[in-house]
Amino acid sequence: MPPMPKTVRPSMLLTPLLALGRAPLVDYLWLRATRLKEEGRFFDAYQLSEMICELQPKFAAVWGFQGWNMAYNISVTLKSPEERWRWVRNGYELIRDKGIPLNPNNTQLYRELAWILFHKVGDFMDEWHFYYKLQFALLMEDILGPPPEDYVQPGRVAGDYYREYDYASLAEAPERFEELVADADVAELAEKLRGFGFDVDKSGVYLGLLAALRDGTAQVPNAPEGERETRLHDLKALMNDPATAPPRKRIEHYWRARRLREEMKLDLRRIVTIQKDFGVTLDFRLPEAHALYWANLGMEKGLDARTNVDIHKLNTNRIEFFCLQKMFHRGRLAMSENAKLGEPPLLSPDIRVIPALFDALVRDSKTYLEEEHEKSPVSINFRTTFVGFARTAIMRYHRLGMQKEAQEMFDYLSKNFPDKMYDKGLDGFLTEQMKGEMEVNDFRIVEQRVEELIRAGIVRYAYGEDDEAVRYMARAKQVYEGYQKGVVSKRLKIQAEFAEIVQTCVHQFGGQMYRGSYEIVCRKLGLEPLPQETSTKPADVPA
Numbered sequence: 001m002p003p004m005p006k007t008v009r010p011s012m013l014l015t016p017l018l019a020l021g022r023a024p025l026v027d028y029l030w031l032r033a034t035r036l037k038e039e040g041r042f043f044d045a046y047q048l049s050e051m052i053c054e055l056q057p058k059f060a061a062v063w064g065f066q067g068w069n070m071a072y073n074i075s076v077t078l079k080s081p082e083e084r085w086r087w088v089r090n091g092y093e094l095i096r097d098k099g100i101p102l103n104p105n106n107t108q109l110y111r112e113l114a115w116i117l118f119h120k121v122g123d124f125m126d127e128w129h130f131y132y133k134l135q136f137a138l139l140m141e142d143i144l145g146p147p148p149e150d151y152v153q154p155g156r157v158a159g160d161y162y163r164e165y166d167y168a169s170l171a172e173a174p175e176r177f178e179e180l181v182a183d184a185d186v187a188e189l190a191e192k193l194r195g196f197g198f199d200v201d202k203s204g205v206y207l208g209l210l211a212a213l214r215d216g217t218a219q220v221p222n223a224p225e226g227e228r229e230t231r232l233h234d235l236k237a238l239m240n241d242p243a244t245a246p247p248r249k250r251i252e253h254y255w256r257a258r259r260l261r262e263e264m265k266l267d268l269r270r271i272v273t274i275q276k277d278f279g280v281t282l283d284f285r286l287p288e289a290h291a292l293y294w295a296n297l298g299m300e301k302g303l304d305a306r307t308n309v310d311i312h313k314l315n316t317n318r319i320e321f322f323c324l325q326k327m328f329h330r331g332r333l334a335m336s337e338n339a340k341l342g343e344p345p346l347l348s349p350d351i352r353v354i355p356a357l358f359d360a361l362v363r364d365s366k367t368y369l370e371e372e373h374e375k376s377p378v379s380i381n382f383r384t385t386f387v388g389f390a391r392t393a394i395m396r397y398h399r400l401g402m403q404k405e406a407q408e409m410f411d412y413l414s415k416n417f418p419d420k421m422y423d424k425g426l427d428g429f430l431t432e433q434m435k436g437e438m439e440v441n442d443f444r445i446v447e448q449r450v451e452e453l454i455r456a457g458i459v460r461y462a463y464g465e466d467d468e469a470v471r472y473m474a475r476a477k478q479v480y481e482g483y484q485k486g487v488v489s490k491r492l493k494i495q496a497e498f499a500e501i502v503q504t505c506v507h508q509f510g511g512q513m514y515r516g517s518y519e520i521v522c523r524k525l526g527l528e529p530l531p532q533e534t535s536t537k538p539a540d541v542p543a
Contacts, residue, residue, distance in 0.1 A: 026055050042074055046090060053098065063099030064112040067091040071116045081131035088132060092116045096265050096294075110298025111316040118291035118323055130344035137285040137335060137345055143259045144284070145207075145252070146214065157464050159334050162283045163352065167275070170257040171268035173250070177201050180254050185247040189238075196235050197221035200251060207255050213239060266293065278324075278356040285333055292323040317364070324360050328353040328389070334463035338514040346463045351400065354393045354409075361386045377416055387417055391433070398430055399471065443494050446483045447501075450476050450494075454505045461524045462510070462517040469524075473502070503527060 033048040049066045056062045071091025075084045095113045103109055119125065121132045140162075147161035174180050181187040181201075190200050193209075197220060200206040212218035213236065220231040238244060260266045266284075274296055275281050282289040298316040331350035336343040361382050368379035378386045390413045397406035407426055414422035422429055457472035480498050487493050496504075507530055510518045515532060522529045 026052055029055070037074060037077070040077070042078075042087070045074065046070065050094070050098075053094070057102045060099070060103050060106040060108050063095055063103065064109055067095035067099065067112060067116065070094065071120050076126070081128040084126070084128050085132055085135050088116075088120055092121075100265075105301045107298045107301045107316055110294050110301060111319060114291040114295040114298065114316065114319045114323075117287040117294070118319055118326070121287035122291065122326060131342075133287070133347075134339060134342070134344050136287050137333060138339060140264075140285040141335070143256060143263065145210070145256060152464070155467065157334070157466075159283070159332065159465075162285050162333075163350075164281050165284070167268055167271045167281075169249075170253050170260065171272050173253040173257040173268075175258075175261075177254070180250065183247065183250065185244075186250055189244055189247040189251070192238060196231065196238075197223075203255075203258075206251055207259075209239075210252065264290070266290075270297065279359070280352050280356045282327075283331065283333055283350075285335075286327065286331060288323045288326050288331065292320055292327075295320040295323065321360055321364060324353055324357045325385075325389075328357050328393075334460075334465050336463055336514065336517055337520070338516050341514060343514045343517065346459060346465070348460075348465070348468065349396060351393075351396055351402075354396075354405075357389060358393075361389070383417070387413065394426075394429070395433060399475070443483070443487070443492055446479065447494055450480045450498075450501060451505055453479065454502055455509045458506055458510050458521050459513075461521045462513055466524070 029048050029052050033045045033052065036042075036045040036048065049070065053063055053066055068091065071088045075087035075091070078084050078087065092113055095109055095116070099109050100106075100113065121129070121136055123129065126132065144162060144165060147158050151161055152158055181190055193200050193206075198205055198209055200209075209218065218232065218235065220228060220235055223231040239248065257268055260268060271282070271284075271293065274293060282292065284290065295316050299320065327350055329349055330347040331353055332348040334346040334348070336345070339345070362377055365377065365379035365382055368381055369376070372380060374380070376383070390409055394406050394409050394413070397403070397409065410422070410426045410429060421432060424432075453472050453476035457469040457476065460466070460469035460472060477498055480494065480501070484493055494501075502525065506518075506521055506525060506527055510521045511530065513521075519529050521527075
């Protein structure tokens, strides 16, 4: 039995309950915490919740419930997104930072943590979900660092830096600073930086220096007024010297790895292993990536080795699978240049996840197939999901010009799940699937479809996803021209030229963005921005 927590102080009410034991005290605290929440005294309720957990540290259900209560019940009673996000974080951090370390072999807690990250932060059930996603992504970008200045090039966007992040180098970084400075080059650089007033063995100093050098705010502390510019020049020369590049990178890796371990509780070696197993580099700016990490870890934990079926483990396995599904549909994250001002992230399908999701569905089917006695690679439990996923994957591959991948997926689907729609081959399947888009003969529906595609292109231009934007614009023009050519009567034709529709959409829809994003779109499309006073307030969510 763990000792009574120090937070439990004797009082007129608590003393008799303490004399009777923990059970009546916990009952009293539960009732008190519920009353405080109803009265809107959330901080007091939070303190009591922690006290309850301390009184029953090995009772996993207590940690799970308190975390869920904060993330779901308490958070929704508040109005501002900042207050809500604070309580959502309180909820999952309580389980992650305190509950799991005290109950490391309890699968239930891993499931609860993964679910809050996946559902409350990653899904769309909360009206402020985009705010949660933005804050989560900003936190991770701050920890992982920005892309190098020359990273963005044709065919490579800023988001790709996090989708191909070098976690292996971070995993190899030493865990103690003493081990880091055992490297003579690192020790020499650390000493030189100390001469400029930067003690890089202290948390936040080195990464703060890198950020200040990037945004042009760096200063040499305590430098005499007449020497400030010279000292700053010497500091920049040191930090830009090619000879110091290796030790600079080692120090950076050390501190970024340390932040991931201490702030996000992530094991870097495990991240490398998980990504190798799934065959994809996860974007840890996404809450779904963290949910997948914790669900995967929870799959290795068991409540009781003698128990034949662990329902918590089965549910945790399902969350792992759901995470891959969601990343397939909306796992490509792009951040606006105005993200720190509050403009939410853009979420698009991530085709990199297709092979990982394919393998997961086939792998998870094996347990069930033993009892189903069917000659199928996918269990009946997942068959509808698999077929729908495969058809969507074929369409996405096709629209991205990845015909080889589309053909391979089509061949697998038609061989293992026969259907008349596959009889005319891939081209016939694609024609049939796209017929609804191409054969619309109502100009109002066509106009709406064209404008939707243009708006999708506009927002991708704003977020730096130019290749995606070009594809949406080309598709919009294809639908527009296909309709115009197929309509005989001039009266039924769309009266505006395609370029006019684009311009109107930019000024109307683009004008609802943050001003900086709107101007980016205008510049990329060669349009003159409207005067600022004509722009409406920023849109809450990207299209």
